[in-house]
Amino acid sequence: MRIPLPRWTGTLAVKAAAFITVMCCALAALLGVLVHVSVTDQTVGQARELALVRLKDATSAFESGDTLLPGAGLDPDGLPAPLRRLAAHGERGTMVARHHGRPTMWAAGPADHGRALAVEVDYSQQAGTIAGLDNAILWSSGLAIGATLAVGAFAVTRVTRRLHATAQVARRISAGDLDARVHDPLSRDPSRPQDEVAAVAAALDTMASSLQSKLLAEQRFTADVAHELRTPLTGLHAAAELLPPGRPTELVRDRVAALRTLTEDLLEISRLDTGRERLELDGEHLSAVAQRVVRAAAGATGADAEVRVVRDVYVETDRRRLERVLGNLVANAHRHGRPPVTLTVDGPVVTVRDHGVGYPAYLVEHGPQRFRTEGGARGHGLGLTIALGQAEVLGARLEFANAPDGGAVARLTLPERPPQTAGGGRRGEQGVDAVSGDSLADGAVSRASGQRRP
Structure with a gap:
């Protein structure tokens, strides 16, 4: 035992x-x-x-x-x-x-x-x-x-303190802080004898610098390509509008629209990669945002979705970014999953679920990766990547999982923010608390279709 x-x-x-x-x-x-x-x-x-x-x-x-x-x-x-x-x-x-x-x-x-x-x-x-x-x-x-224990503890503590600092820097790098460095004193002074900890710290700093250089070069390349494509795409779009009606014209316009969407997604990813995005806070009930996202998706694709409100809350967040995250999740569920697609609001947690084959194993384990799809799925892997990046800007946590009975589940957990924000968000008209006030009865369900509601 x-x-x-x-x-x-x-x-x-x-x-x-x-x-x-x-x-x-x-x-x-x-x-x-x-x-x-x-x-x-x-x-x-x-x-x-x-x-x-x-x-x-x-x-x-x-x-x-x-x-x-x-x-x-x-x-x-x-x-x-x-x-x-x-x-x-x-x-x-x-x-x-x-x-x-x-x-x-x-x-x-x-x-x-x-x-x-x-x-x-x-x-x-x-x-x-x-x-x-x-x-x-x-x-x-x-x-x-x-x-001996006192002397040994002092010597070991110095080594473990340096190891803890190295591990902390490694965690910061894995979290996206590419500017983090160990700067171990021994590794910065070549004249002093180098031990194993200094070698590990120097190797980590070198790896971080190399990784940062490669990522910055990739980000610049992505941004440059996207910017360079916008001008010819604008011309292609204008030329496609002048073509005579017919099936070939529809195909050309569809491909041009798809290419414009890809270019805009690449530009958005490049902006997210820079880490300089700023929030514009405003207040609204989370159920209203969910309803608006589902109606927009239904109007664009004609696909039906259901909104379930278990517990509604009034949140202060960047509505545009939140709608972008939920819109990409709903669009991904329609494109790669199977109906019914359900969007559930339970306090600050919003869950989007379909009843298809579920997410690939790599996505559940490591998160979405741009330009990677499996199983013959269509798309570029940018929608979920953008959703994850915008969620990080919002300070929210986006998790991907597969339901035990089948289907993909995306869970967005919004952070609680103080009622007074720099964005000048409005208070609820019904006097609801800016963090967790209820506005709809528990268990309220509404269905959005291609028709807009007044």
């Missing part, structure tokens, strides 16, 4: 801190064990030599019949059983054990009649020395780990 971890555990700083901590603990443990073993062996060896020397003196005194020195005796109380058995087999040995509540170094050897001659040496001082050494190792290891 996999246990999900918090998101902060995946950061480079946490991973580096965990790695430094583990390595410091492992190194401190290794050094501590080596020091402990070395000092303990030395201390125990000295105590063993002292105990064996006293055992030798006690053995000499016992064999000569002299009185044993203090701390020596035959089968004394507290003698560890392993040493007693070792002496019974005629061998000598030493062992540290607790006697009368304190550590004691015992040395024992064989005596007569299977008895053991043993001496005891106070081992309290040596044991205290080892315990103090262990405490010193623990404290010094803790201080060393803390100092």
Whole structure:
């Protein structure tokens, strides 16, 4: 079973801190064990030599019949059983054990009649020395780990701060800010040693500059082509109007009109690409804008559409741009989808849905792309591109999806704006709030056709 971890555990700083901590603990443990073993062996060896020397003196005194020195005796109380058995087999040995509540170094050897001659040496001082050494190792290891963590955290934080800055610039570039640059200090000074972060920052700045140059060249080319086409198209349109009535004339006029529309779309895209479009705010009920868009589409193509008002709101926005966005969405639904086409107003959210095969997978995942269509669809991919660009100018969010039961769904979410705007928008005549006042009953439905309503 996999246990999900918090998101902060995946950061480079946490991973580096965990790695430094583990390595410091492992190194401190290794050094501590080596020091402990070395000092303990030395201390125990000295105590063993002292105990064996006293055992030798006690053995000499016992064999000569002299009185044993203090701390020596035959089968004394507290003698560890392993040493007693070792002496019974005629061998000598030493062992540290607790006697009368304190550590004691015992040395024992064989005596007569299977008895053991043993001496005891106070081992309290040596044991205290080892315990103090262990405490010193623990404290010094803790201080060393803390100092290493502080220095490591400072070093890692400097690296991660630069990485975060690079990632933030990359997100700004992906959002359309082609002027964003990292300008990492190391990458700007060739005389200083370059690390991997500086290399990534320099590569990102170079990529952004190259991308900006290519996009600007593309925008200039698109604008120049569109402008250059307008003059001959105007002449073609005037000449087509002079042609005698007939089927060839209709075909010529239709193609000229299509070419003029494409040219105007290219000009509009070039203006949107410059990012200098400005809003002209005005106030109106969103349902009225939807009704007007559907009537205009029906008058131009004769296609029928339905407007559903779940909850109407009074919004302050650029009506021309909003009508352009909704008009392109409705036109795309009629051109590439299947009826019925429904435009639903639910507060600041407007949804346009058809019942065709839905949007292509690339469009749902990456958004519309100019001059790209799939599945034999007609068009240039400019209508949805313009709708997305105008929505960004409005500060709205335009999303594309496919309905579970079939059909394409485009959802436009308008931002809430303050009632007082620089555009001098009018207030609702019925005293409706400028952001979310209701004007139609919930669930109101109207259908627009080719005939205009009074």
